Amino acid sequence: MVNKKAFYIFLAGTLTSLAIFLGLTWDTHRQVDALTNADKLSEQVVAGKRVWEKKNCNLCHTILGFGVYYAPDVTKVHKRIGTEGIKQVVLQPEVVFKDSFRKMPNLGVTEQEATDLAAFLEWVSKIDNHDWPPQDSEERMSAAERRATGGAGLSRGAAAFQQNCIGCHSIGGAGGSIGPALDTIGATYDAATVAAYIAEPTSVDPQSTMPPQTTVSDDDRSAIGEFLAKQQ
Amino acid sequence: MAEAAVLQTTMTEAAPEKVTGGEEVLVPYASQRVAYWYFVIALALFVLQLLVGLWLGISYAFTIPQNIVDALPFGLTRAMHTNLLVLWMLLGFMGGTYYLVPEEAEREIYSVKLAYIQLVAFVATGVIALVGFAFGWTQGKPILEIPTPLDFVVVIGALIFLFNVAMTVIKGKKTAILGMLLGGLVFLALLYIFGMPFYRNLTIDWFYWWWVVHLWVEGAWELVTAAILAFVLIKVTGVDRRVVEKYLYIETALFLFTGLAGTGHHYYWIGAPSTWLWIGGIFSAMEVLPIIAMVIDTFRTQRQKGVVIKDKVVWTFAVGTAVGHLIGAGVFGFAHTLPQINYFTHGSQVTASHGHLAFFGAYALLNFTMFWYAMPKLRGVRKVDATAAISGFWIMSLAVLGLGVAMAVAGIIQTYVERVLGQGFMVAQANMQFWFKVVLVFGVVLIVGLLMTFWQMVFAKEAPGEQEATV
Known part of the structure; x- marks a missing residue:
């Protein structure tokens, strides 16, 4: 029957692609520690990641190019403005963006949270991601x-x-x-x-x-x- | 719903000669009526999604004062915009499934009660999530923001749904369409789990985020879409089932073959091995093929000898789905999927443009195809105002096209000014300002088109004149 043949084509195509995908997933897990400097992934970096999520940062900014395009990508922001710069921006956005036509909300970030966030972004800036983004x-x-x-x-x-x-x-x-x-x-x-x-x-x-x-x-x-x- | 039932009874009495051979019974299985509330709520949530989107458009086009930004951050409304999208589309798919399964399996749904319990679970989750965002109750991951406890409610709701559908299929007739649909739904539910944990490593976090988002829209949702479209195609054109099923297998084979390994196009710049650049580039470049096949197949069906299109409105939306899929997902996706180009366009307004065109073209129109097929029947309306319905299609589609193209132009400006010239982000945004205003105008048009369609679908009375079997 024709449809049986079609069904086997469906199965073969899907399983081939799935095998490639899962194989590369395994390879990614094998290499990711080296590519992301997992040895430097300290508790402070993880705390910073939690601040990043708690304050919904990713809903305006992109990181690794993912998220929302309303505000600048922060993958390499630590290289651009450093720890002090990051803290300045998140603690006093109303001052930093006083003259900007697009504003950043003051999200009530504490000094400690800002420090953790900067540590997280410093770790992110060192991920080996084929030198993306081009502007940085x-x-x-x-x-x-x-x-x-x-x-x-x-x-x-x-x-x-x-x-x-x-x-x-x-x-x-x-x-x-x-x-x-x-x-x-x-x-x-x-x-x-x-x-x-x-x-x-x-x-x-x-x-x-x-x-x-x-x-x-x-x-x-x-x-x-x-x-x-x-x-x- | 009771009103609709009464209306249908009156109609049946008024035109008894139409009820011959059982063919003219509008809704053959009583349990199909569950779909009504799924569809109405989905439509209402879509309206809400667009109203929130309007605020997002304003935030892009104009300066919002600091005190308003502090009280109502952009991120909060953006979280609502995307979560409403996912919720209404999933409710639409589920309603579509409940409508389709009895006719295919030739028996009533296993449990109507479970279907309503599940609807309540999903809607309650949605309401709590949206209110929760306002109070900072979020997981902070775009699209998958809802906090873990709510994730579990979603999982339970999904399990109830799958159980209900599976039991219906097991006890009833088994068709290729049902197999594909059920396969897609199980796949969809399984993938959701990968987005739930907290990952310490950001790279791994995003790696599995795409297992949900990419493998949904370029995997599981494609299966559901193909099954629903195949069902509507058989019903509206009367083409031989075996032919439709054959193409269903070949198209979904191509979708999954290209789409699974094609996930790699999201792994170029995240700190994953460089093999992904090759695999992602090659496979995702082929992702346009199944969509081309789908468009050719749709037009081939229409031209087949002896095929009479029984419902012009549904057919317009079905063809629109195929073509919209090709433009939004196929062409705009292909345009920036190769690593050499994506290096410059990744995470810019080009992505936003592709997102809007693809979600509308592929999935909003698919849902509307099913809505337009089922809603008049569920309401007992034998003849809809086809001109008004088709105008709704064109207003919405052209508005989204205009909005998507304006975003694309903004994205190209951004790519050049920010990524190629290396100017600051805000310098680039200043040059895109005009196009954000264009987006806003088209957004307003889209809302008008949707409200018109909503009215036609949910409230409009039967159109005057004889029911036309053919157009």
């Missing part, structure tokens, strides 16, 4: 950013700016929008003031909401200061 790919983006920052290959200050600041600030339209664009910052501050600002923003501007950049070395701060003082 150092290999892909360095060329564009070098152009934007006036040739990082030549100036140490530009390179340090690209490494530490561009997640939040932009020059020539390239970079983040959490902090103000710095195209004309040299007209306001000189090199030494910028360097001091980076270490302790409120020492220069008591109204500043930027977190102190504790991970930037003194030499890098001076170099960034000299680079930014030229932007006017």
